[in-house]
Amino acid sequence: MSLLALERLTYAYPGASGPALDDVTLHVEEGELIVLAGRSGSGKSTLLRLASGLVPHVHGGTVSGEAHVAGMDVRDHGPGELAAVTGSLFQDPETQVVMGTVRNELAFPLENRGESPAAIARGVEEASLALGIAHLLERPTHALSGGELQRVALAAALVGRPQLVLLDEPTSQLDPVAGDELIGLLRRLNEEWGTTVLLAEHRLERCLTAADRVLAMADGRVVCDADPSAFLAWAHDEAPALETPGARLLATAGLGPAPVGVKQARAVLRANGALPPDDAGTAGIERERTRAGRPAFEVSGPRPVLPGRGRTLSSGPALKLRGVWVEPKGQPAILRGVDLSIAPGERVALMGRNGAGKSTLLRHVAGLQQPTRGKIAAGGRVALLLQNPNDYLVHERVAEETSMEALEAVGLASFADRHPRDLSGGERQRLALAIVLGGDPADAPALLCLDEPTRGMDRAHKADLAVLLGRLAATGTALLVATHDPEFAAAVSDRVVLLADGAPIADCSAAEVLSGGWYFATETARILRGAGGALDPDAGAALVRLQLAASARKPASGPPTRPHPTEVRHR
């Protein structure tokens, strides 16, 4: 019997014009680790909410077809009963933690099951050890950071040792280190405990290596159900937005099969003699890119007039920080003597672990808080887009939120009469951006700060945002973008500042920072080990093509290349 079995299931939210899940037939077997892929609004979250019983019992709506979780009919058994076999973790950890302390939070699901005090104590201890949060047990939940909260919420989902774990973008608020740790932990749970995992995730390169199977969804339907390698091959032809950077790198270079992870990508390159040396130069890449004629992210269509166009740029820096310290009373310093200068039109990404001080730095730059010591000077208005775009939306119509010029600049003019909360996540993000930019060219910001603008965004929306920001920077507005996403940082910035414990530990070109590490590096850079400073698949493919050409010119010498056990074919 399948752990999760859906037969011709169709579900529509109350008042929705169309179904969120459309004729879905799906079987999840015990012990599988399945990744759910798809663009925003494709039905991934609804599928997870159905498996947890929230759909239809909490959200309402109409269901047809069959849905069973561990033999229980979802229509007859609510989330409380399904919680005996499922553990759920959703995107926003703040709303998933309901008790006052971490220990009580972990004990809560077990108490609900009527477990004995001894069993509860043991369950709490084991879950906290498995998740590495034993030191947090007595902490009040309101004092935890976002990353800590996410771990606590995951521990609460796992404490009852559920057969089926449902996770909806659990890494969206985590830094690359914590995100990788979480995926590793899920793999360990899957391998050692046999826990079945159903994981919805946008950053597929992070989790495909751990997956047994990938389900791709579009418009509420399952459009691909295959192993990771076959999924990538399908994505290359049918859904390029779901292709991982590594797969795109090899496909663009004309190599195959599509690699599931860095290790496999390097094996393919090595077998084809296309692995560039780590010290490969960048001149060839630039030449290749010019020939190819397109950057990593590009969208077609008329270029909108941005609010900053036509204004006179100041000759001084857009932002200058000198020895900025933030030392809250009775707490460790959050920022420690930060020096930073950003020129007009410069695009800077701010990276670092959760709690490194990125958001605090942006808040101080925007004037929401004042530093304890040091000076902050801006060359004009500083606009700040905070993490949650919903916080900006207070009116009944999109047109009331900002001017039409600003809406046109972000491509939302046609949504002027819609309610802001009826927009999709990506559209809300653009609307919030329009609000902080304003529509007055005379009041265009000298610096635009963005705090985790791609949280929960799919790859296509990220690409759109990167293009929009690029156009804005071209008008002279400097960008300072705090992000955990190395791929987005590579697309949007030409300089990266890496923060650790409130102080910059690296401040170099994006190519230098994002090609030389394990965590704060793009997948392309990790595959090529930073060769040539290539960060995106197109630049990487250019480098690989150069290497292939060099290999072809070189006379055969030495032992022949040993074929890799993986099937390798040249496209």
Added chain:
Amino acid sequence: MPMRRSASPLHAVRAAVGCALCAVLALPALMFDSPVVLGAVVVAALAVGGVAGVAPQLRRALLFALPFALVIALLNPLVTRNGLTVISRFGEVPVLGRVDVTLEALVYGAVLGLRALALILCCALYAAVVDPDEVLRLFRRVSFRSALTATLATRMVPVLQRDGRRMADAQRCRPGAPPSRVALMRAVAAGALDRAVDVAAALEVRGYGAARRPPRVRAPWSRHDVAFAAVAAALLALTLGAWLVDVAAFDTYPLVHGDWSAGTWALAAALVLLPLVPFLDRRGIEPRAVAMQAAWGRR
């Protein structure tokens, strides 16, 4: 206003005793009209909160409650026709009709305002010193859903506070004129509803909907449990006794008439002083560990 542990005997007591103390502190505010007794309840709540280390939380509650109490006090004389001592005649006022402000209505408005202030402060004290998780455990054996609803109402407050702060920051980031207060209130209300749905969903997937009757856990009574329970019992007896023998009687209509005897003042003094007595015994309180936890709470 999240509950934060601090190094005080009141934070060390079990939830049942903490609840009982806050309830018996609030009881005189419901049973008596005497401004002396109502004032004593206000002072008692502030004093207990002060020595329990939750003065900042009570100060915030006071700032919220004072305008509220003032509105009640000022509104009553405008809408009531009772009382014989007219102190001001406003004539015919649209909607309200003929308005004659009487001394008695003014005094009764002040009594109502003082009562609201006392009750809000007692509730704030409860929220600041009683662990909602323990309350949930305490009452779930009796009425799980009611207990959880009450507990979550307390838990939602800090979540909504954080949302409100974020929204205020976002509005500060808007160029130009800020949005109207009505628009902001509407957005905050919509956000609160969304949050409530999210929290309800989280509870459901943690198995709340199918909760079974939890096992009884017996914990020995500490000296602080005993001391505060005894004080709560004494306060209850004192309040009921005073009410039965008509101490601190107070009437506003048709004329203001009150009992200002020594008995009334003694009752007020007892209401203020009795709850402070258990704080004299600080044995068993571990300031360092609790202070560390409090420091985490401040982060």
